[in-house]
Amino acid sequence: MRVGMPMSYSGNFAETAGVIAQYESAGLDIVFVTEAYSFDSVSQLGYLAAKTTTLEIASAIFNIYSRSPALLAMTAAGLDYVSGGRFTLGIGASGPQVVEGFHGVPYTAPLGRTREVVDICRTVWRREPLEHDGPQIQIPLSPDRGGSGLGKPLKLINRPVRPRIPMLLAALGPKNVALAAELFEAWEPIFYYPEGSSDAFGTSLAEGNAKRDPELGPLQIVADTNVLVTDDPEEEARGLQKVREHLALYVGGMGAKGKNFYNDLAGRYGFPEEAGIVQDLFLSGQRAEAAAALPDELVRGVSLVGPRAYVAERVQAFAAAGVTTINAAPLGEDHATRLRSIATLKELAQ
Numbered sequence: 001m002r003v004g005m006p007m008s009y010s011g012n013f014a015e016t017a018g019v020i021a022q023y024e025s026a027g028l029d030i031v032f033v034t035e036a037y038s039f040d041s042v043s044q045l046g047y048l049a050a051k052t053t054t055l056e057i058a059s060a061i062f063n064i065y066s067r068s069p070a071l072l073a074m075t076a077a078g079l080d081y082v083s084g085g086r087f088t089l090g091i092g093a094s095g096p097q098v099v100e101g102f103h104g105v106p107y108t109a110p111l112g113r114t115r116e117v118v119d120i121c122r123t124v125w126r127r128e129p130l131e132h133d134g135p136q137i138q139i140p141l142s143p144d145r146g147g148s149g150l151g152k153p154l155k156l157i158n159r160p161v162r163p164r165i166p167m168l169l170a171a172l173g174p175k176n177v178a179l180a181a182e183l184f185e186a187w188e189p190i191f192y193y194p195e196g197s198s199d200a201f202g203t204s205l206a207e208g209n210a211k212r213d214p215e216l217g218p219l220q221i222v223a224d225t226n227v228l229v230t231d232d233p234e235e236e237a238r239g240l241q242k243v244r245e246h247l248a249l250y251v252g253g254m255g256a257k258g259k260n261f262y263n264d265l266a267g268r269y270g271f272p273e274e275a276g277i278v279q280d281l282f283l284s285g286q287r288a289e290a291a292a293a294l295p296d297e298l299v300r301g302v303s304l305v306g307p308r309a310y311v312a313e314r315v316q317a318f319a320a321a322g323v324t325t326i327n328a329a330p331l332g333e334d335h336a337t338r339l340r341s342i343a344t345l346k347e348l349a350q
Contacts, residue, residue: 058088066103111176116135183216186222191265225318229307
């Protein structure tokens with residue numbers, strides 16, 4: 001398995017970018033730059049491309065609404081060029097809170113739009129004149145859909161480094177997961193629990209793989225997790241508490257009742273009753289109690305926290321569940337600990 005690491009939008013990018021070469025030397029294979037509604041990740045990905053030589057870089061994620069499909073393709077081609085063919089285009093639907101609340105764009109037909117975006121990007125990279133007439137997107141835009149009638153099919157001026165840049169879909173819902181298996185080179189699920197992955201995703205993956213073009217190769221699974229390799233029980237407990245609080249925020253607070261994808265996922269993993277309790281507590285303002293209500297089995301199962309031998313067992317569980325890249329956020333309280341955890345994870349993944 002490959003080892004990846006996310007770079008957060010919440011303030012530590014400059015610190016991590018300053019030592020990114022050390023992570024590269026420690027064996028880190030790929031870095032994922034998040035965006036949400038903070039600084040754009042394009043500028044940061046370009047900066048990382050200049051600071052590294054072998055490390056792959058990926059967007060995690062660009063939403064499919066705030067940039068036009070052609071701009072997504074142009075941006076990916078540009079980042080692949082400045083990195084010498086080391087870029088992966090990670091996209092996702094995001095949600096109406098960000099798409100409508102921050103970008104002011106209607107959040108409509110996420111599945112259909114995703115499918116059309118993939119088709120448009122690959123057309124652009126092949127340098128074919130861009131013509132697309134879909135339910136969600138029309139290029140060139142005709143007068144009956146609001147255009148002036150002056151648009152004409154254009155092709156990308158530059159020749160991309162690669163005619164098909166790898167694409168990754170961040171997805172949790174059954175239909176989106178099936179779409180990832182059908183059309184994308186890679187799929188990124190958050191809070192990946194190996195023991196529950198078959199129940200949560202197996203049917204959707206089989207459905208998508210049945211329609212998959214063999215030229216795409218096997219679907220790569222990029223599992224988000226946390227890592228802290230330590231023999232100190234107190235440090236281990238602090239690390240697990242961070243995982244617990246982060247998981248409770250998503251399972252309990254990311255959406256209303258019946259509208260929380262992460263709560264649904266915990267249920268599909270086999271913890272529906274516990275997920276309901278966590279949500280009730282979190283939405284009533286009892287955040288500490290919500291975190292405490294999460295099953296230890298789930299908290300430990302979605303993370304890589306503990307002594308080396310234990311982490312090695314969990315790495316094998318991820319591999320057995322089909323994971324090809326472990327995207328692990330290091331939890332150490334200082335740079336040396338975080339770097340050591342990534343280096344150890346690389347050894348175990350090999």
